[in-house]
Amino acid sequence: REVSLDLDRGEVLGIVGESGSGKSVTALSILGLVPNPPGRITGGEILWRDQDLLKLDDDALRKVRGAEIAMIFQDPMTSLNPVYTIGQQIVEMLRLHQGVNKKEARRRAAEVLSLVGIPRAEQRLDDYPHQFSGGMRQRAMIAMAISCDPDLLIADEPTTALDVTVQAQVLEVLQQVQAETKAAIVLITHDLGVVAGMADDVMVMYAGRAVERSAVDNIFYGPGHPYTLGLLESLPRLDERAGGLRLNPIKGQPPSLVNVPPGCPFHPRCEFAQLPSPCATERPELFSVLTSPAHRAACHFADEVAERSAERLKRRAETV
Numbered sequence: 001r002e003v004s005l006d007l008d009r010g011e012v013l014g015i016v017g018e019s020g021s022g023k024s025v026t027a028l029s030i031l032g033l034v035p036n037p038p039g040r041i042t043g044g045e046i047l048w049r050d051q052d053l054l055k056l057d058d059d060a061l062r063k064v065r066g067a068e069i070a071m072i073f074q075d076p077m078t079s080l081n082p083v084y085t086i087g088q089q090i091v092e093m094l095r096l097h098q099g100v101n102k103k104e105a106r107r108r109a110a111e112v113l114s115l116v117g118i119p120r121a122e123q124r125l126d127d128y129p130h131q132f133s134g135g136m137r138q139r140a141m142i143a144m145a146i147s148c149d150p151d152l153l154i155a156d157e158p159t160t161a162l163d164v165t166v167q168a169q170v171l172e173v174l175q176q177v178q179a180e181t182k183a184a185i186v187l188i189t190h191d192l193g194v195v196a197g198m199a200d201d202v203m204v205m206y207a208g209r210a211v212e213r214s215a216v217d218n219i220f221y222g223p224g225h226p227y228t229l230g231l232l233e234s235l236p237r238l239d240e241r242a243g244g245l246r247l248n249p250i251k252g253q254p255p256s257l258v259n260v261p262p263g264c265p266f267h268p269r270c271e272f273a274q275l276p277s278p279c280a281t282e283r284p285e286l287f288s289v290l291t292s293p294a295h296r297a298a299c300h301f302a303d304e305v306a307e308r309s310a311e312r313l314k315r316r317a318e319t320v
């Protein structure tokens, strides 16, 4: 709903929010991957380099997918074809998009597999997905995604299915890839730790809308939306004094997207809400927060919330 993403070459934009906030649907719709039926795009435009992706036919969109914009999915097992070797899958993509011969495609496939840290890449090209571990499959997915040198990589929860050590390795691979290819990355995650480590800018989503957008530091030290503050305060901290503090979860559940509350969609859960007016009657637009004009939050009281959240987060940090 009225989501607008803009990012420059080499920039990492983190998109965060609870399950059901619309993160993945937003990403899938960019590449026309929302299953239809039941999904349907009823209006709007998706501009990529001045062309509206919604107006492209299947062939033209296929040329953008993979070659200009590539996607890394959450679960590599559902995206890698189990009956083809890893090499065949990367080679096919390279031949389709770059028109290179088989030999050159295989050379490039080994190169990208090695770039993502797969040892003996040339031999491992002949392995099937089931012969790779979970972390290696995710690396293979990243290799496939970067093989055609895309300008934009959309990584949809790329580390959710992995344990923490493999997660750290995969994130390191993504950072390295980004440094080498200068691709822009949209990183979708519900893990604020991942965002803190990788993103330049962050967009927070709630009920299918962007409710806050800013440089990463503002989000972590003085968010202007109570939902973002709630996400931060509900995170356990390893360095926090043991035994004293309770976690502070956000009360209630995210709304159903077919029955979004009137006014500000967060008002039934918001501790800052002024009811009924304006919070239950007027939907707030993304306002600039006074402390930084590039920091925007969809809250009627964004300035006050930013001030109070900065104090609260500082106090919490001081209890360490």
Ligand code: SF4
Pocket (backbone or CB within 6 Å): 225, 226, 227, 264, 265, 266, 267, 268, 270, 271, 272, 273, 274, 279, 284, 298, 299, 300, 301
């Ligand atoms: Fe809370 Fe009101 Fe701000 Fe919505 S507009 S986030 S209900 S204070």
